[in-house]
Amino acid sequence: MSTATKGLEGVVAAETEMSFIDGEKGVLEYVGIEIDALARHSTFEETVYLLWNRRLPTRAELDAFTKDLRAHYDLPAPILTLIKTFPKDAQPMHVLRTAVSALALFDNDDPNSVEPDAYRAKGLAIMARAPAIIAAFDRVRSGKDVIAPDKSLSFASNFLYMLNNEKPTKTMERAFDTCMILHADHGLNASTFTGRVIASTLSDIYSVMSGAIGALRGPLHGGANEGVMHTLNEIGSLDRVDAYMKDALANKKKIMGFGHRVYKAYDPRATYLKTLAEQLAKDTGNEQFYKMSKKIEDIMHEAVAAKGIYPNVDFYSATTYHCLGLKLDLFTPMFALSRISGWAGHCIEQLSANRLIRPSADYVGPHGVAYVPIEKR
Numbered sequence: 047m048s049t050a051t052k053g054l055e056g057v058v059a060a061e062t063e064m065s066f067i068d069g070e071k072g073v074l075e076y077v078g079i080e081i082d083a084l085a086r087h088s089t090f091e092e093t094v095y096l097l098w099n100r101r102l103p104t105r106a107e108l109d110a111f112t113k114d115l116r117a118h119y120d121l122p123a124p125i126l127t128l129i130k131t132f133p134k135d136a137q138p139m140h141v142l143r144t145a146v147s148a149l150a151l152f153d154n155d156d157p158n159s160v161e162p163d164a165y166r167a168k169g170l171a172i173m174a175r176a177p178a179i180i181a182a183f184d185r186v187r188s189g190k191d192v193i194a195p196d197k198s199l200s201f202a203s204n205f206l207y208m209l210n211n212e213k214p215t216k217t218m219e220r221a222f223d224t225c226m227i228l229h230a231d232h233g234l235n236a237s238t239f240t241g242r243v244i245a246s247t248l249s250d251i252y253s254v255m256s257g258a259i260g261a262l263r264g265p266l267h268g269g270a271n272e273g274v275m276h277t278l279n280e281i282g283s284l285d286r287v288d289a290y291m292k293d294a295l296a297n298k299k300k301i302m303g304f305g306h307r308v309y310k311a312y313d314p315r316a317t318y319l320k321t322l323a324e325q326l327a328k329d330t331g332n333e334q335f336y337k338m339s340k341k342i343e344d345i346m347h348e349a350v351a352a353k354g355i356y357p358n359v360d361f362y363s364a365t366t367y368h369c370l371g372l373k374l375d376l377f378t379p380m381f382a383l384s385r386i387s388g389w390a391g392h393c394i395e396q397l398s399a400n401r402l403i404r405p406s407a408d409y410v411g412p413h414g415v416a417y418v419p420i421e422k423r
């Protein structure tokens with residue numbers, strides 16, 4: 047009989063000082079600070095500093111970190127040239143994965159270095175450039191000029207500026223920045239695990255990021271936020287939610303944006319995003335998306351809350367991103383822009399006490415099978 051733990055559920059495979067999750071109580075902390083406090087009071091830049099240094103920065107430290115991040119906003123020119131060659135209908139997650147991988151080719155400072163300081167510097171540069179990759183591709187595919195980054199702007203504001211050629215309002219910047227904070231890190235989720243496995247082989251950070259982006263893209267992980275928006279679009283109006291959900295539940299269809307391997311209570315990120323989505327929906331005339339979402343949540347609550355299935359981070363982020371004017375296929379890349387910080391932090395942790403991650407598999411096939419020459423098969 048196989049002793050394998052399917053999906054590695056409950057298997058502890060690493061130690062981390064970055065995020066703590068209590069799935070039963072619905073708690074998430076970064077370095078001991080509740081996610082709600084960070085969402086309300088911090089910035090993405092400060093949150094990344096916290097995750098990477100396991101303490102909040104002083105003003106001078108935050109200024110230096112921010113300056114360093116902004117210094118890396120520009121894309122190497124060949125990456126921009128490469129992006130212009132991509133098919134206009136390419137999926138942005140494929141674009142991000144490919145362009146991040148290609149950054150290694152233009153890293154003249156030993157792209158393969160596994161020194162924690164080098165990983166950190168390269169992680170910072172990848173994080174700084176990822177928004178430019180997505181914004182440039184979106185503008186190129188829409189036949190618009192690429193907008194150069196503005197180094198006077200925050201990570202959140204600069205991305206929205208490069209995307210829209212217009213500086214965002216304070217409200218938009220704050221909402222997007224909050225989304226970045228909420229998505230930065232989350233224990234040993236599938237993409238982070240992927241990244242740590244790659245780092246544990248002493249491979250380069252570009253391989254780590256490419257692998258992690260690939261894992262995040264899947265609909266059971268980061269791709270779920272796009273899945274939620276597809277569901278909302280498919281339903282189309284509030285009066286059709288009941289019928290859609292009745293059919294979905296009867297056919298045991300998985301509803302995107304619900305359920306979690308660790309949370310058996312309300313995901314605290316979803317709590318925050320729900321409030322944000324409601325406000326933004328009101329402000330931007332998109333109330334139908336919030337109302338549809340709320341109705342789906344109510345129906346799911348009746349049907350499956352007893353099984354510990356609640357909205358996860360992806361459910362209300364769909365309405366939030368829609369209200370921020372983002373195209374549907376940019377939703378999962380938004381998750382990646384933020385999570386790059388978590389992947390980098392985990393890999394720095396991995397390398398500071400590295401041991402190759404190499405689990406086992408129970409062999410469940412036959413033994414003693416005779417080799418049959420091909421002409422006799």
Ligand code: CMC
Pocket residue numbers: 053235265266267268269270299300301302303304305306307308350353355358359360
């Ligand atoms: N809708 C309906 N039923 C569900 C859902 C859902 N979204 N999620 C889980 N269930 C049911 C599932 O059918 C199963 O029921 P039964 O025991 O009767 O067969 C039970 O709950 C356990 O589900 P599971 O798929 O074995 O649980 P898991 O821990 O392997 O999967 C999950 C976790 C997140 C993959 C799953 O809940 C899911 O597929 N959710 C939809 C996709 C989604 O929203 N993913 C984003 C996850 S959070 C952000 C992130 O990490 O990216």
